[in-house]
Amino acid sequence: MKIKLILLLLFLPFAIKAQKIVRKTKYKTVTVYKKQDQLWPVTVSAFSPFLFHPGISVQTDYVVAEKRKEVNRRRLLRFAGLHIPDRLRTKSRYFLFQPGMALYNQKDFHSGVLIHGLAKYRWVRYKGFSYEVGLGLGALWTIYQGKTYVVKPDGSIKERSLGSRLYGTFNIAASIGYDFSKAKKWKHNGAIYLGTIQTIAFPLNTSIGPLGYLQLGYRFQIPQFTLKMNKICKRK
Amino acid sequence: MKKIGIFIAVITVFFGCKKQDISRLQDHFTLRNQGADMPIWVEGNLNSNAMVIFVHGGPGGDGQIYNTYLQEFSDKMESEFAMVYWDQRASGNSTGNFNSSKYNVETYVADLEKLIDVLKLRYGNARSIFILGHSWGGTLITAYAIDASRQAKIKGFIEVDGAHDFKSVDVLVNRFKQIGNEQILLGNHVTEWNDIVDYCNQVDPNNATDEQITKLNGYGFTAEQYLVNAGFIVNESGTVNIPKYQFNGSLHFPLSWWNSTITNKGMYNELKNADYTAQMNAIKIPSLFLWGRWDMVVPRASGISGFVSCGAADKKYKEFDQSGHSPMINQMQDFVNELVPWVKARK
Numbered sequence: 004m005k006i007k008l009i010l011l012l013l014f015l016p017f018a019i020k021a022q023k024i025v026r027k028t029k030y031k032t033v034t035v036y037k038k039q040d041q042l043w044p045v046t047v048s049a050f051s052p053f054l055f056h057p058g059i060s061v062q063t064d065y066v067v068a069e070k071r072k073e074v075n076r077r078r079l080l081r082f083a084g085l086h087i088p089d090r091l092r093t094k095s096r097y098f099l100f101q102p103g104m105a106l107y108n109q110k111d112f113h114s115g116v117l118i119h120g121l122a123k124y125r126w127v128r129y130k131g132f133s134y135e136v137g138l139g140l141g142a143l144w145t146i147y148q149g150k151t152y153v154v155k156p157d158g159s160i161k162e163r164s165l166g167s168r169l170y171g172t173f174n175i176a177a178s179i180g181y182d183f184s185k186a187k188k189w190k191h192n193g194a195i196y197l198g199t200i201q202t203i204a205f206p207l208n209t210s211i212g213p214l215g216y217l218q219l220g221y222r223f224q225i226p227q228f229t230l231k232m233n234k235i236c237k238r239k
Numbered sequence: 240m241k242k243i244g245i246f247i248a249v250i251t252v253f254f255g256c257k258k259q260d261i262s263r264l265q266d267h268f269t270l271r272n273q274g275a276d277m278p279i280w281v282e283g284n285l286n287s288n289a290m291v292i293f294v295h296g297g298p299g300g301d302g303q304i305y306n307t308y309l310q311e312f313s314d315k316m317e318s319e320f321a322m323v324y325w326d327q328r329a330s331g332n333s334t335g336n337f338n339s340s341k342y343n344v345e346t347y348v349a350d351l352e353k354l355i356d357v358l359k360l361r362y363g364n365a366r367s368i369f370i371l372g373h374s375w376g377g378t379l380i381t382a383y384a385i386d387a388s389r390q391a392k393i394k395g396f397i398e399v400d401g402a403h404d405f406k407s408v409d410v411l412v413n414r415f416k417q418i419g420n421e422q423i424l425l426g427n428h429v430t431e432w433n434d435i436v437d438y439c440n441q442v443d444p445n446n447a448t449d450e451q452i453t454k455l456n457g458y459g460f461t462a463e464q465y466l467v468n469a470g471f472i473v474n475e476s477g478t479v480n481i482p483k484y485q486f487n488g489s490l491h492f493p494l495s496w497w498n499s500t501i502t503n504k505g506m507y508n509e510l511k512n513a514d515y516t517a518q519m520n521a522i523k524i525p526s527l528f529l530w531g532r533w534d535m536v537v538p539r540a541s542g543i544s545g546f547v548s549c550g551a552a553d554k555k556y557k558e559f560d561q562s563g564h565s566p567m568i569n570q571m572q573d574f575v576n577e578l579v580p581w582v583k584a585r586k
Contacts, residue, residue: 147269208334
């Protein structure tokens with residue numbers, strides 16, 4: 004059974020590509036994933052604690068509200084009586100929820116896992132430049148590199164391989180970026196951005212403590228899949 | 240399944256194990272004591288058998304300033320000994336979770352003692368351990384060394400411009416007045432020195448307010464800059480690797496900056512009344528006092544009084560005549576030339 008589960012996990016990527024896995028075993032057909040019409044925005048970033056350390060962050064956007072404004076850039080010329088074609092430009096504002104997870108390694112300090120949810124406001128200008136600010140909460144799990152020597156209340160010292168601490172975090176995020184869907188060259192449905200997450204970890208030392216992170220990432224859209232498990236029952 | 244497990248274990252062991260060259264050791268571990276998680280870096284020549292613990296200043300400074308920041312200095316020291324860079328409780332990169340009632344000298348001394356215990360546990364009991372305290376680190380190592388049982392764990396006591404008499408405002412005020420008047424006569428930074436001397440004339444050393452003590456401390460660093468400009472203090476620190484220290488080293492700058500601010504404030508009330516000079520006669524182990532002649536933060540009079548009070552038969556006072564508060568920066572080569580043979584002779 005375990006081997007079957009491992010094989011199933013190994014073949015999941017193929018399952019996504021093929022949209023459907025049809026297994027003809029002694030069981031009835033099982034549909035694992037079903038492709039939806041909507042696209043799913045995913046951001047993958049290089050993520051670094053202050054300033055240059057290796058790390059990766061994955062986050063997604065859930066758009067809560069969107070406001071688009073279409074402006075004719077040649078309205079003044081039209082007003083002046085010139086009969087030229089309209090040139091419509093769109094600027095958008097999004098209020099979105101952005102859950103994400105980051106893994107990083109700061110050499111000779113700690114490795115960390117930051118899980119966060121950010122309420123963000125994003126402006127995308129006519130020409131594609133975008134700005135984001137956000138606030139949110141999260142959790143930071145820091146794992147110390149090397150041994151941790153723990154002094155017990157009786158004064159004895161115990162050696163531990165993976166010492167760690169878990170903190171709550173209050174996060175403030177800001178970024179600038181460029182949305183390629185509005186570009187003249189390399190037009191496609193993606194965006195690049197550079198941003199920072201300033202985290203206030205608590206309880207750290209006697210109260211709180213700031214930790215700063217940088218992100219350089221690319222946001223792209225992938226087809227959305229939903230899990231749809233049919234009832235598994237033996238074939239008669 | 241079993242085969243996969245064995246494969247992962249073999250790969251982990253293969254890539255996880257690397258042989259450490261103990262003549263160029265690069266080791267890192269964490270000490271957890273009374274809620275604080277303190278990072279420690281041990282770098283250098285462990286073949287020498289001597290380990291020098293750098294006890295940084297502040298309170299709230301960081302150990303990396305003597306390592307990645309002063310690269311040339313640390314390289315010279317590490318070629319001779321295993322240097323131990325320790326971020327004290329709520330300083331530098333230290334994290335953890337503890338009550339603010341732990342902001343006291345006693346807890347910091349307990350942390351230092353546990354660090355020495357861990358070093359002996361990790362590298363063997365036979366290692367010769369020396370403690371070197373700079374500025375506030377001098378207060379801390381003095382508070383540590385005046386206890387006989389703790390003293391027995393170390394081979395030597397090295398105080399570098401250390402504030403073992405934090406409360407001696409009179410020493411500082413007198414030094415400002417003396418140097419200030421000399422500099423005014425020489426025509427160096429006359430307006431600035433006049434401001435400092437005028438301010439010192441208003442301070443009653445026996446009843447100095449917190450604001451005055453803080454301001455005098457700030458003036459100390461400013462005054463040293465005037466002395467650098469006038470050529471009385473030199474700067475021979477060689478490679479000061481700011482990018483490595485601030486941006487690419489192990490220091491997490493926002494955290495260390497915050498720690499510095501909070502810890503300095505947290506320790507202030509106890510330290511403003513601290514004076515261990517009278518108890519220094521309890522120090523019997525070999526002791527070395529290294530001081531900058533132009534130190535305007537912890538003046539040379541403090542170093543001399545510490546040296547005189549120290550109860551060690553084997554003790555030495557050395558003054559660097561072109562240095563301020565940090566002779567390892569100002570006269571780096573002279574500092575190394577003084578420190579290395581002294582430790583070597585006693586390890």
